[in-house]
Amino acid sequence: MPDIKFHSFLSTFFLGSSRLDCYSDPLGWKDGFSLETSNVASSCKNVKDVHKLLSTIIELGQGLVGQGKVRFSAAIDSVSEMVRHASVSSVSGLLSNLRSHDQVSSIFWLLHSDLHEDRVTAAFEYLSTMVASVEPLNQFGNGQRSNMNTFPLLEQSFAKGKFHVRFKRRNGRVRVACEEVRVEQSDVNFTSVSSDNGMINEGLIPKVQFNLQLSEKERLDRASVVLPFEHQGNGKPIQIYDGRRSLTNTKDEMTSVSTGKSETNDSSKGEIIYFRDSEDEMPDSDEDPDYDLDI
Amino acid sequence: MEDNGGAPSNLLDDAVGALAGRFVAVEDSVETSAAFVLHHLLKRALSPLSPTVVLFVSFAHPFSHYDRILRKLGCNLAAQRDNKRFFFFDMLMWEYQGERIRDEEKTRGDGLVALYGEIQKLISDLPEERKNSVTIMIDDVSLMEVAAKGSTNLVLDFLHYCHTLTSELGCSLVALNHGDIYSSTERPTLILQMEYLAGILIKAEPLATGLAKDVHGQLTVLNRGDGQGSRYKLCNFHFKVKENNVEYFFPGSRS
Numbered sequence: 343m344p345d346i347k348f349h350s351f352l353s354t355f356f357l358g359s360s361r362l363d364c365y366s367d368p369l370g371w372k373d374g375f376s377l378e379t380s381n382v383a384s385s386c387k388n389v390k391d392v393h394k395l396l397s398t399i400i401e402l403g404q405g406l407v408g409q410g411k412v413r414f415s416a417a418i419d420s421v422s423e424m425v426r427h428a429s430v431s432s433v434s435g436l437l438s439n440l441r442s443h444d445q446v447s448s449i450f451w452l453l454h455s456d457l458h459e460d461r462v463t464a465a466f467e468y469l470s471t472m473v474a475s476v477e478p479l480n481q482f483g484n485g486q487r488s489n490m491n492t493f494p495l496l497e498q499s500f501a502k503g504k505f506h507v508r509f510k511r512r513n514g515r516v517r518v519a520c521e522e523v524r525v526e527q528s529d530v531n532f533t534s535v536s537s538d539n540g541m542i543n544e545g546l547i548p549k550v551q552f553n554l555q556l557s558e559k560e561r562l563d564r565a566s567v568v569l570p571f572e573h574q575g576n577g578k579p580i581q582i583y584d585g586r587r588s589l590t591n592t593k594d595e596m597t598s599v600s601t602g603k604s605e606t607n608d609s610s611k612g613e614i615i616y617f618r619d620s621e622d623e624m625p626d627s628d629e630d631p632d633y634d635l636d637i
Numbered sequence: 638m639e640d641n642g643g644a645p646s647n648l649l650d651d652a653v654g655a656l657a658g659r660f661v662a663v664e665d666s667v668e669t670s671a672a673f674v675l676h677h678l679l680k681r682a683l684s685p686l687s688p689t690v691v692l693f694v695s696f697a698h699p700f701s702h703y704d705r706i707l708r709k710l711g712c713n714l715a716a717q718r719d720n721k722r723f724f725f726f727d728m729l730m731w732e733y734q735g736e737r738i739r740d741e742e743k744t745r746g747d748g749l750v751a752l753y754g755e756i757q758k759l760i761s762d763l764p765e766e767r768k769n770s771v772t773i774m775i776d777d778v779s780l781m782e783v784a785a786k787g788s789t790n791l792v793l794d795f796l797h798y799c800h801t802l803t804s805e806l807g808c809s810l811v812a813l814n815h816g817d818i819y820s821s822t823e824r825p826t827l828i829l830q831m832e833y834l835a836g837i838l839i840k841a842e843p844l845a846t847g848l849a850k851d852v853h854g855q856l857t858v859l860n861r862g863d864g865q866g867s868r869y870k871l872c873n874f875h876f877k878v879k880e881n882n883v884e885y886f887f888p889g890s891r892s
Contacts, residue, residue: 366801369794371750372757426790457829501869
């Protein structure tokens with residue numbers, strides 16, 4: 343997972359210019375032990391009480407913007423921490439409630455997907471209108487955690503990553519975008535995905551003695567092959583060698599081929615009417631060959 | 638400012654840099670132990686030129702074990718303990734008494750909450766000039782989890798609270814964990830959480846080529862930078878553990 347920290351609040355809610363500190367003493371362990379009190383105006387000493395947390399956030403937000411029409415945004419760093427202390431359903435509940443509050447304009451939260459089961463990540467994704475995810479540029483094929491054998495890739499992965507965004511529009515359509523993100527000293531830069539990631543391909547294609555891919559020439563040759571039932575007959579019936587007779591057939595042995603245009607043929611003979619229904623698929627393509635099966 | 642106590646710096650010290658206010662997570666495995674890293678950082682913290690006070694929380698070995706090892710490295714732990722520069726928390730016999738969900742008050746008296754309380758109190762009782770240079774060391778987190786009867790959350794809470802000491806008081810925190818214990822777990826939460834929390838990650842692994850006589854393993858140090866200008870740094874080098882010291886060197890650079 344690339345090390346990209348946009349902010350380093352660590353479990354605080356950042357409300358415009360207001361902050362709810364859930365980092366310093368989330369469980370009240372420091373109560374009763376003498377320590378310099380922090381200057382933060384608001385702090386939470388019991389993150390397990392999600393109801394209280396929700397009302398505190400709203401109170402703080404309203405304190406910032408007043409009771410009128412002005413709205414506030416809330417940012418949460420991080421939901422992964424919240425879910426350690428409270429159930430997924432109560433945290434989802436907090437997010438839903440915040441979301442539906444009149445004065446909340448938007449919420450954004452951080453979740454570390456590698457810390458949770460897929461269903462937990464999915465639950466939070468369902469709640470959101472936009473999901474932005476950051477992944478390493480180089481995915482290790484067998485899902486193993488990186489180790490020193492992949493050191494050169496590891497070095498690269500700490501400053502760069504792939505940034506995927508999926509938004510759900512109001513009209514129901516989903517838009518997906520992908521960029522490369524690079525973390526500089528004090529800046530984060532986004533660029534379109536470079537195509538020279540030969541390293542990615544190297545990792546995914548097994549190294550064998552034969553060639554698993556088509557060369558350019560092979561690709562062109564393949565494209566120029568005319569398929570048997572797609573001869574352009576120029577309006578005339580085509581002769582097809584059916585394998586049983588010599589090529590000098592008598593006329594009544596001929597099979598005529600139609601390319602979809604209507605032709606006046608001898609209707610007592612068999613006809614092959616061929617409509618190509620889908621584009622040529624590469625072998626081993628991931629597409630389900632039965633996807634358009636209509637039973 | 639070089640805070641390795643004036644000793645000639647080595648690859649490990651260069652990679653780690655200044656420890657103040659940082660959380661160092663050290664990961665190792667059965668094949669390649671990183672205990673020497675803990676010993677090295679301990680010796681560095683207790684050097685005569687550094688004002689650091691060390692709070693050592695041990696779930697793994699008794700005081701005598703560390704005393705013996707550090708003596709070979711040229712450091713007298715017993716004397717440091719008498720001088721109030723080294724505080725040893727012997728947690729070998731500690732056992733978590735169980736969660737009391739209802740009564741918050743009672744849980745304060747036991748367990749990791751109490752341990753944290755002791756640490757915090759000890760730090761606040763230190764003389765002013767020592768308060769800001771405290772190093773807390775934990776050996777090791779997986780045994781802490783065992784002692785807490787498998788309560789990962791409690792261990793993470795404890796680490797979190799120790800982390801607040803690094804950001805509020807400038808303490809440094811060093812914790813050891815064993816990566817291979819979690820290798821069969823689908824989601825090794827504890828290790829991952831530690832990696833998220835750590836500003837410096839030191840990983841000890843065997844060589845890709847297997848066992849060797851002259852090289853005992855490789856160390857990778859990821860230093861995320863202190864957020865004040867210094868960028869992350871990633872270093873990888875080999876090491877050999879000897880009787881009285883450890884040698885660090887880049888692959889192929891030894892004659």
